[in-house]
Amino acid sequence: MMKTINKITLVVLMLSTTLSYAGKKEKDNAKAFAKSILVEFVNAKKGQKLLVKNEHGLILHSETLKNSGDLSKAFNLNQLEDGKYTIELEKDYEIIIKPVEIKNNILTFLQNKEIKIFKPLVRHNKNKLLISQLSLSSVPVKVEIFYEDELIYSETINDEKTINRVYKLQNEQFGNYHAIVKSDNRSYIEYFKL
Incomplete structure (x- = not known):
């Protein structure tokens, strides 16, 4: 009789463990489905x-x-x-x-x-640097121009939806340049040589 009670108790414990595990797995699957897109x-x-x-x-x-x-x-x-x-x-x-x-x-x-x-468009032609950008929300746009890693020009443009700027660089300053355009909490870098 005692053996029969022990077996029944063991079966009940195994069944409850299996059911609780199945419920947990179903819950985990629901979480996985809820976080898929x-x-x-x-x-x-x-x-x-x-x-x-x-x-x-x-x-x-x-x-x-x-x-x-x-x-x-x-x-x-x-x-x-x-x-x-x-x-x-x-x-x-x-x-x-x-x-x-x-x-x-x-x-x-x-x-x-x-x-x-819209990302800025940065082009250079000889000693001219052209920067264009469409900004639908008129957020400030900061332009920085570097020559050999030294800042040579900086400008913040406010309240303009369409930005078109041409910057003239000195003819005699040959070397490595880069321009950084910052808008919408993002930075865009263009490297070029003169």
């Missing part, structure tokens, strides 16, 4: 970058696209804590930013906050 971008091109960043701008994932066309990419963000993140497609002249938020283990795609940032 399908992101789509139109007209993506081979060589462009796809990034996932946290709210401080730290890159958590980066990949270079291997194909051109419309892009659908599933992201499993299981390892991420609650907070705000962005999924970005960095194209030649623009960056498309799709913000997401994880709160209480639920991932929400913030469609109404999707933005597009």
Whole structure:
């Protein structure tokens, strides 16, 4: 009789352990599903970058696209804590930013906050440096020009949606230059020689 009671107790314990494990696994799967997202971008091109960043701008994932066309990419963000993140497609002249938020283990795609940032176009021709940028939000744009790593010119441009600047460099100063354009909390660097 005692052996029968022990066997029944053992079966009940094993069954309750199995059921609690199955419930935990189901919960974990629900979390994994809640933190997955399908992101789509139109007209993506081979060589462009796809990034996932946290709210401080730290890159958590980066990949270079291997194909051109419309892009659908599933992201499993299981390892991420609650907070705000962005999924970005960095194209030649623009960056498309799709913000997401994880709160209480639920991932929400913030469609109404999707933005597009236009990157500056920096070109040089002989001793002239041309900088153009479209800024839909009229954010300040800072331009810094360096000769042999020494700052030779700096300007902050405010309240302009379209920036077109031509900077004339001294003809006799041959060597290495670079220009840094800062806007939208981002920096763009162009290296060139004269």
